[in-house]
Amino acid sequence: MILYWIGALLVLLVLFPVVVYLLRGVLEAAQGIVPSVERIAAAATAGSQDLDAVPLLLTTQDQVRQTVETVADYGGSLDMIVDDA
Amino acid sequence: MPAPGIVLIVGVVLIVAAMVYYLVATILALRRIAAGLDDAIAAVGEIVEKSAPVEEVVGDINANLDAAVDALEGLLVKKVGLVDAIGLVDGLYPGAGAAGLRNFPGSGELKPPRIGEVYTRGVLTLARLGREAPIAAASPEGPVLRHAARAASEVRVLYPHDRQIRPEKLPNSPVIGTDSPVQYEEALTPGVRPRPRGPAPTAPGDDDTKARP
Numbered sequence: 001m002i003l004y005w006i007g008a009l010l011v012l013l014v015l016f017p018v019v020v021y022l023l024r025g026v027l028e029a030a031q032g033i034v035p036s037v038e039r040i041a042a043a044a045t046a047g048s049q050d051l052d053a054v055p056l057l058l059t060t061q062d063q064v065r066q067t068v069e070t071v072a073d074y075g076g077s078l079d080m081i082v083d084d085a
Numbered sequence: 086m087p088a089p090g091i092v093l094i095v096g097v098v099l100i101v102a103a104m105v106y107y108l109v110a111t112i113l114a115l116r117r118i119a120a121g122l123d124d125a126i127a128a129v130g131e132i133v134e135k136s137a138p139v140e141e142v143v144g145d146i147n148a149n150l151d152a153a154v155d156a157l158e159g160l161l162v163k164k165v166g167l168v169d170a171i172g173l174v175d176g177l178y179p180g181a182g183a184a185g186l187r188n189f190p191g192s193g194e195l196k197p198p199r200i201g202e203v204y205t206r207g208v209l210t211l212a213r214l215g216r217e218a219p220i221a222a223a224s225p226e227g228p229v230l231r232h233a234a235r236a237a238s239e240v241r242v243l244y245p246h247d248r249q250i251r252p253e254k255l256p257n258s259p260v261i262g263t264d265s266p267v268q269y270e271e272a273l274t275p276g277v278r279p280r281p282r283g284p285a286p287t288a289p290g291d292d293d294t295k296a297r298p
Contacts, residue, residue, distance in 0.1 A: 004087065004089035008092035012099070015096070023103060023104060023108065026107065030111050030118065031110075033118050037125065040121070041121045041122075048129075048132050051132055051135035054138070054139055060146060065145075065149055071156070072156060079160055079163070
């Protein structure tokens with residue numbers, strides 16, 4: 001009978017707190033991840049919105065090409081009309 | 086039922102209840118994590134998709150700009166020389182001469198002349214066009230950029246003219262007509278020009294001919 005009492009008290013006073021402690025640690029760790037993941041999702045969404053202007057690079061590319069062609073034309077003309085050093 | 090059995094059952098029930106509570110809470114937290122990761126993955130996918138052509142476009146832009154820089158640097162050095170090119174760059178953008186020209190290693194170590202301190206940008210532009218004769222000697226201390234008196238003529242030599250102006254005194258065009266100082270008879274045969282009726286111009290060898298018997 002004494003052994004029954006010892007076993008029951010061990011379950012109630014030792015095993016139950018240990019289980020609660022471990023489960024609570026797992027829960028706190030999981031809940032600690034949630035804000036970080038939400039911040040990551042918000043940052044990724046903002047980064048994606050920042051890249052909405054990327055298609056403008058195609059316009060920049062075209063304008064740079066036209067500008068370089070114009071500069072090349074002017075350079076060729078200057079090469080003809082200006083004496084060398 | 087004995088009392089220890091009841092205590093044991095109570096303990097087991099408490100353990101199971103605690104497990105249910107914490108595990109359900111953990112499951113809910115993990116679901117929120119999964120939802121957040123789904124959002125993050127979707128946004129990252131958009132970032133990857135949107136930034137895919139950036140490398141190609143930026144590379145093309147850089148290639149065009151590199152070609153322009155190479156051409157302009159080469160043109161500048163060709164026209165004004167390396168030292169004056171550094172001085173011109175340093176005059177327009179103070180301190181930029183220390184960086185030198187990209188395609189001319191060691192150009193940053195040259196001492197840039199004081200171009201920017203003496204002349205304005207517009208005058209420098211004219212100077213580089215070779216029309217700066219009045220201001221060429223304006224530098225009180227440094228050397229002149231070009232010859233002050235001969236700059237215009239030096240530039241003029243570079244370009245062809247419609248009329249040949251050198252030498253300055255060319256033979257005059259012949260005067261024709263009834264009042265012309267030299268009268269020619271009408272040519273009877275094409276290609277044969279008779280002698281003029283007036284006194285023939287004396288040639289250097291005429292005196293020797295008359296002296297002969």
